[in-house]
Amino acid sequence: MARALLLDIDGVLTVSWQPLTGAADTLSWLDANQIAFRLVTNTSSRSRNQIARGLAAGGLPVDPSRILTAVSSAARYLCDRYPGAPCFVVNEGPLDDDLDGVACTGPEDAQVVLLGGAGPSIDYRTLDDVFRLADAGVPVVALHRNTRFQTAHGPALDMGAFVIGLEAAADVEVTIVGKPAPAFFHAALDDLGVTAERAVVVGDDVVADVLGGQAVGMTGVLVRTGKFRPSDLGGDGPGPDHVIDSIADLPDLLGSLG
Secondary structure, eight states: OOSEEEEOOBTTTEETTEEOTTHHHHHHHHHHTTOEEEEEEOOOSSOHHHHHHHHHHTTOOOOGGGEEEHHHHHHHHHHHHSTTOOEEEEOSSOOGGGOTTOOEEOGGGOSEEEEOOOOTTOOHHHHHHHHHHHHTTOOEEESOOOOEEEETTEEEEOTHHHHHHHHHHHTOOOEEOSTTOHHHHHHHHHHHTOOGGGEEEEESOIIIIIIHHHHTTOEEEEESSTTOOGGGGOSSSOOOSEEESSGGGHHHHHHHHO
16 A cells, blocks of 8 residues: 555645545545655645644644645745845735745845736736746746636636746746646655655646656546546546546545555
8 A cells, every 4th residue: 555645635625625525534544544645735825824724624634744835845946046036926815924034025126036826916017027027037936837726616717827928928937846846746755755656646637736746656646526627538648547536535546556
């Protein structure tokens, strides 16, 4: 049986922070069977502590130390690569809690840009400021390339759509620090103390979660919840190692792999 798991949150355990059927039972089963896990998310609307509180309110108690976010990954990257550089942060909501060591500033003084998640507070002027900075040679870092996310009312447009457009308009390459960046998965595996071959990644995003994990040697499991679409299983490229209907089916799958 797998020694450790990386579990996506939104679309796997919850949708709009409401727990999906079987999520609580599966987390309890993992603990009872001494299978270590980390929750890995590109979500930027909440800090790790806020995520933990939200999950607990829905009957999914998880210590913040077991939650790894793209924001904390971004903080490590920015401090290592651009120490002390003023950073223009564009995100729906503040990211201060998990951006330790990063000096945030406005676009006029920015020496690096961090793109988080999209939302109604991000207007054209802000996005145009990012374009002008990128066009002038200021490096741009993004949490993810997700073009959409799932809500209780249907799919919503995410920042990845702008990342793609920005790269084309400014002729730049945006550095991704969240899923599916290999460094993100390797950091999570290091935190668990396991090799990729002994770990399983579970997600509803076939590219960012499943194929991203498989690319570093993990076993990939796609769930048919959240942003999953039947078209995720088509095409000529690589597919997920396993597909299950929901997180409730994970214990049976792990048992069969053992």
